[in-house]
Amino acid sequence: DAGVTQTPRHEVAEKGQTIILKCEPVSGHNDLFWYRQTKIQGLELLSYFRSKSLMEDGGAFKDRFKAEMLNSSFSTLKIQPTEPKDSAVYLCASSWTGGNGQLYFGEGSKLTVL
């Protein structure tokens, strides 16, 4: 089985641009998570979907961050407009509903905002 696929692996954006990060979860998984990872803040939850329904979103990220599950096998994270403080690694993870916390992570998308 293919693991979690994230594209692009690297993205450089100018301040104010819109960027879209993509994630394909493991086939058959119906839980999907977006995390932001920085050295200072560590891992922060951005969004949590179960069977395409939004279960939780990170309150601090609501205004410029929007995650969507267009279908069970594809999710996007849009950041609009980008700011330099958004520079981070964005990780996508998936699991099956009975996964008991065993998440499968993608390799991440590293975003640099100039």
Added chain:
Amino acid sequence: AQSVTQPDARVTVSEGASLQLRCKYSYSATPYLFWYVQYPRQGLQLLLKYYSGDPVVQGVNSFEAEFSKSNSSFHLQKASVHWSDSAVYFCALSPNSNNRIFFGDGTQLVVKP
């Protein structure tokens, strides 16, 4: 509320030495507990997990962890580390069997040759 504390941001050990990475949790009941590892430029991978029963759990690559209810701890151990163990290790908990996990800040492990 729940939280995970990893008191050591960075640990350096020599190859072949034993290792303990510390983890303390805060939760009103016994949570599900995990250790994840992140190798450079990769996502996180599950190393081991504890749900109930024997407080010592075995994981991949000869890692083990011991749950202590009295100390609210879940320390990770390895008898003899290898240079390839250099990575960031995250302790995490889930309040129940769903997949909503709360991560600690991570401990960077550096193994010196």
